[in-house]
Amino acid sequence: MTEATQQHDLYATHVNPQFVKVLRTIGYDKEYVRAEGQYLWDKDGNRYLDLLSGYGVFTIGRNHPAIKKALHDAIDANHASMVQMDAPLLAAQLAKRLLAKMPDHVDTVFFTNSGTEANEAAIKFAKCATKRNRIIYLDHAFHGLTNGSLSLNGNDEFRNGFEPLLPNCDMIPLNDIDALEAALSKKDVAAFVFEPIQGKGVYLAKTDYFQKAQALCRKYGTLMIADEVQSGLGRTGRWFAYEHYGISPDIITVAKALSGGFIPVGACCYPRAVYDKVFHKMDRCVVHSNTFGRNALAMVAGLATLDVMETENIPMQAAMRGEELIGGMRAMMGEFEMLSDVRGKGMMIAIEFSRPKSLLLRTGWDLIHKANKGLFGQMVVVPLMSKHRILSQVTGHNVDVVKLLPPAIMTSDDVNYFLDSFRAVMQDCHRFPGGAWEVAMQLAKQAIKA
Ligand SMILES: Cc1ncc(COP(=O)(O)O)c(C=O)c1O
Numbered sequence: 001m002t003e004a005t006q007q008h009d010l011y012a013t014h015v016n017p018q019f020v021k022v023l024r025t026i027g028y029d030k031e032y033v034r035a036e037g038q039y040l041w042d043k044d045g046n047r048y049l050d051l052l053s054g055y056g057v058f059t060i061g062r063n064h065p066a067i068k069k070a071l072h073d074a075i076d077a078n079h080a081s082m083v084q085m086d087a088p089l090l091a092a093q094l095a096k097r098l099l100a101k102m103p104d105h106v107d108t109v110f111f112t113n114s115g116t117e118a119n120e121a122a123i124k125f126a127k128c129a130t131k132r133n134r135i136i137y138l139d140h141a142f143h144g145l146t147n148g149s150l151s152l153n154g155n156d157e158f159r160n161g162f163e164p165l166l167p168n169c170d171m172i173p174l175n176d177i178d179a180l181e182a183a184l185s186k187k188d189v190a191a192f193v194f195e196p197i198q199g200k201g202v203y204l205a206k207t208d209y210f211q212k213a214q215a216l217c218r219k220y221g222t223l224m225i226a227d228e229v230q231s232g233l234g235r236t237g238r239w240f241a242y243e244h245y246g247i248s249p250d251i252i253t254v255a256k257a258l259s260g261g262f263i264p265v266g267a268c269c270y271p272r273a274v275y276d277k278v279f280h281k282m283d284r285c286v287v288h289s290n291t292f293g294r295n296a297l298a299m300v301a302g303l304a305t306l307d308v309m310e311t312e313n314i315p316m317q318a319a320m321r322g323e324e325l326i327g328g329m330r331a332m333m334g335e336f337e338m339l340s341d342v343r344g345k346g347m348m349i350a351i352e353f354s355r356p357k358s359l360l361l362r363t364g365w366d367l368i369h370k371a372n373k374g375l376f377g378q379m380v381v382v383p384l385m386s387k388h389r390i391l392s393q394v395t396g397h398n399v400d401v402v403k404l405l406p407p408a409i410m411t412s413d414d415v416n417y418f419l420d421s422f423r424a425v426m427q428d429c430h431r432f433p434g435g436a437w438e439v440a441m442q443l444a445k446q447a448i449k450a
Pocket of ligand 1: 116144230
């Protein structure tokens with residue numbers, strides 16, 4: 001038995017056997033031993049280009065030397081971390097640095113250990129501050145998988161098996177401003193929770209949607225909660241994705257990239273007016289709290305990450321490489337009839353495929369969609385990995401969408417390598433009958449067998 005097999009068997013035995021089946025089925029059962037920047041290496045020395053970034057954690061790349069040094073130094077400094085009955089300086093410093101990038105009225109931070117926990121805090125704070133209990137969220141939304149965040153999930157496949165979730169959470173379609181007004185006008189809505197750019201499927205709002213939504217929220221006394229867990233901190237070419245829309249949310253949640261890829265950290269950033277309603281007297285000063293939230297290593301990682309992001313101008317890098325990637329793929333749309341849309345901002349990109357017009361290709365398309373609705377995306381990501389050593393993923397269930405979340409530090413050479421590889425994969429997919437379709441049918445068979 002090879003080591004890789006042992007590793008995956010061990011994981012299957014003790015952690016998640018179904019996930020190991022998926023990895024094996026799509027040929028993602030690699031044994032990675034090292035990582036640096038935008039690359040991963042397996043034990044045979046093969047290098048992989050990582051366009052998934054740990055679901056958006058590695059915006060500044062993996063194992064960044066500045067974060068490593070800051071963390072080594074912090075460990076050597078024997079910090080008095082998690083005293084709990086103290087006011088940690090590092091937390092105050094990180095809060096100040098984060099808030100400096102946000103609208104003036106967002107002036108207080110609650111630190112968390114994850115994105116979903118930041119959203120849980122935002123939900124609780126909004127309900128408590130407004131004394132209302134209804135929450136509005138968007139179709140396709142993803143805010144995390146704990147009970148409250150899951151109650152705002154716009155995808156049935158995540159909710160199934162866990163319902164009933166929180167009561168009084170209503171989903172509305174993105175871009176439907178009338179639906180939002182109908183929901184808010186009852187004046188019982190605590191918060192409208194949204195991702196400024198949606199992670200599942202990378203769906204973007206119409207230019208004026210969020211501005212109109214903001215006006216409605218102000219009119220009806222509803223707090224606007226921008227979930228920037230994935231889109232924040234440079235990923236979309238701005239510090240925060242809400243900036244693309246010229247809005248000023250009341251509450252902003254962040255996590256992922258703030259960790260520098262090392263220590264989990266999240267933050268719910270909110271106005272003092274909300275703080276004053278939640279923590280309004282001394283015996284409520286920790287009425288919402290956690291144990292690890294302000295731990296020294298997480299704060300150091302956050303501070304060092306902001307330093308790196310500022311020094312290396314990460315938002316600008318994300319914007320430039322994103323334009324190259326999106327522009328490069330859009331230029332191929334005339335050439336490949338199944339490539340129907342390339343959308344996104346900065347390093348948050350979706351590639352969508354649609355049923356072709358030509359008869360032969362349509363036969364192949366219909367065949368694999370009959371076998372499995374989400375298979376076409378795998379026909380793209382599987383050869384990107386097996387032939388070109390590029391790590392990517394399909395986004396969501398039963399959709400023909402591949403998603404890229406590359407590190408912002410990816411170079412123009414990496415972009416060109418990806419574009420050449422993507423073109424080669426598209427050429428294979430646009431040949432029916434052909435190897436790519438046979439691989440897809442094999443995948444379908446293996447999935448059924450598994
Ligand atoms: C927009 C958004 N919100 C929240 C979360 C949940 O974050 P975490 O996995 O750290 O709980 C995610 C994770 O992918 C996300 O993309």
